[in-house]
Amino acid sequence: MEYTEKHVLAVKELLYKMADDQLILGHRNSEWTGLGPILEEDIAFSSMAQDKIGQAHALYQILHELGEGEPDTVAFMRNAEQFHSCHLVEIPIGEYDFSLIRHFLFDKAEQIRFELLGNSSFEPLAQVARKFRGEIKYHVMHADSWVKLLGKGNEESHGRMQEALNQAFPMALGIFEEGPYEEALQEAAIFEGEKHLRALWLEAIKPVLQAAHLAIPGDVDDAGAFGGRYGKHTEYLQPLLDEMTEVFRIDPAAEW
Amino acid sequence: MVSTRESKQLHPEIWEALYAVKDPEIPPLSIVDLGIVTSVEFEGKGTVQVNLTPTFSGCPALKIMEQLVVDKLHESGFEHVQVKTSFEVAWNSNMISEEGLKALHQHGLAPPPRHEGYIELDVLSDTPCPLCGSRNTTMQTPFGPTLCRSMHYCKNCSNAFEAFKPVS
Numbered sequence: 001m002e003y004t005e006k007h008v009l010a011v012k013e014l015l016y017k018m019a020d021d022q023l024i025l026g027h028r029n030s031e032w033t034g035l036g037p038i039l040e041e042d043i044a045f046s047s048m049a050q051d052k053i054g055q056a057h058a059l060y061q062i063l064h065e066l067g068e069g070e071p072d073t074v075a076f077m078r079n080a081e082q083f084h085s086c087h088l089v090e091i092p093i094g095e096y097d098f099s100l101i102r103h104f105l106f107d108k109a110e111q112i113r114f115e116l117l118g119n120s121s122f123e124p125l126a127q128v129a130r131k132f133r134g135e136i137k138y139h140v141m142h143a144d145s146w147v148k149l150l151g152k153g154n155e156e157s158h159g160r161m162q163e164a165l166n167q168a169f170p171m172a173l174g175i176f177e178e179g180p181y182e183e184a185l186q187e188a189a190i191f192e193g194e195k196h197l198r199a200l201w202l203e204a205i206k207p208v209l210q211a212a213h214l215a216i217p218g219d220v221d222d223a224g225a226f227g228g229r230y231g232k233h234t235e236y237l238q239p240l241l242d243e244m245t246e247v248f249r250i251d252p253a254a255e256w
Numbered sequence: 257m258v259s260t261r262e263s264k265q266l267h268p269e270i271w272e273a274l275y276a277v278k279d280p281e282i283p284p285l286s287i288v289d290l291g292i293v294t295s296v297e298f299e300g301k302g303t304v305q306v307n308l309t310p311t312f313s314g315c316p317a318l319k320i321m322e323q324l325v326v327d328k329l330h331e332s333g334f335e336h337v338q339v340k341t342s343f344e345v346a347w348n349s350n351m352i353s354e355e356g357l358k359a360l361h362q363h364g365l366a367p368p369p370r371h372e373g374y375i376e377l378d379v380l381s382d383t384p385c386p387l388c389g390s391r392n393t394t395m396q397t398p399f400g401p402t403l404c405r406s407m408h409y410c411k412n413c414s415n416a417f418e419a420f421k422p423v424s
Contacts, residue, residue: 127342135312
């Protein structure tokens with residue numbers, strides 16, 4: 001079907017939130033570079049950071065082709081309230097257990113999102129989604145094996161993983177905060193929508209958590225998880241953006 | 257659009273030049289054998305356009321490879337060269353040629369197994385050791401010094417080695 005103006009706005013909103021999530025979580029992951037609990041994990045989080053920044057760049061590039069600014073400008077010249085990232089990705093890395101659980105919850109959602117978008121009627125997005133599927137596979141493989149290993153490890157590792165899950169799970173629900181164009185996305189077969197994604201995600205995380213002897217917390221208070229898609233962010237986003245752009249802002253016109 | 261095979265017959269001099277462009281991180285491997293050159297367009301005396309597809313969307317070597325293509329074609333006498341990188345054709349590890357797999361092995365990397373689209377942990381955990389050939393190996397981590405590599409250990413010859421990851 002022919003896209004109307006509303007469909008184009010819907011595509012842009014979808015691209016912005018995906019790209020912003022990737023950019024911010026990519027930077028958070030990179031904070032493990034040099035600090036990982038073991039060398040292999042240092043490398044894993046650094047590699048996943050690189051993948052996510054690369055994916056963010058590809059998504060910003062599509063936005064640029066739709067008339068938005070250059071990828072670097074869009075990534076580094078906006079303030080927090082112009083970002084569409086969800087709260088989960090903004091939170092500081094904390095202990096390794098928290099970063100691992102966040103990576104597990106977020107990347108599972110991304111994997112399913114890319115799977116669905118591989119069939120999107122918006123071809124440029126379908127193309128990159130099909131590409132990202134092969135990459136995220138390794139992220140999910142990594143998360144699943146560590147979540148199971150530590151969930152079943154010893155009393156301390158189990159306790160820490162469960163506590164991290166209790167903290168991260170309510171925030172993760174903010175990934176699926178519905179945007180203003182859910183209907184338009186579905187009507188034009190661009191994307192099945194956040195509600196659908198959330199249901200698939202819940203089904204996908206359950207068997208892994210079960211195998212890891214971890215329980216999804218009951219009585220979830222997810223009040224703090226929402227608003228990110230509408231520019232309302234945690235106190236952690238603006239300081240992160242300031243840090244990310246510190247060198248860039250010294251001389252924005254510099255040639256690198 | 258002309259197929260790659262037809263294009264190779266039509267413009268052998270362009271493809272010859274492209275064969276000479278190597279992956280900066282794996283010097284024995286040509287970018288053509290790596291499978292990232294998806295097509296070449298050439299209009300008489302006009303512009304040569306080379307279309308590339310990234311192995312990984314975050315691959316930092318891509319910009320360098322784009323420049324290497326331009327430099328090599330200039331050197332070969334093509335004045336106007338354009339390199340376009342896009343996701344139109346998505347790269348997967350089955351696109352590495354037989355020659356490419358040999359070059360990886362020569363560089364000390366276990367080449368990726370051919371796959372049917374599904375890659376499971378099992379495929380990675382018994383990667384044959386490129387040093388002694390044993391399958392008695394174990395994967396340490398699916399991530400390595402570059403995005404396209406994983407790290408393994410051979411229990412037979414007690415060496416650590418890297419593999420080029422299968423990607424679907």
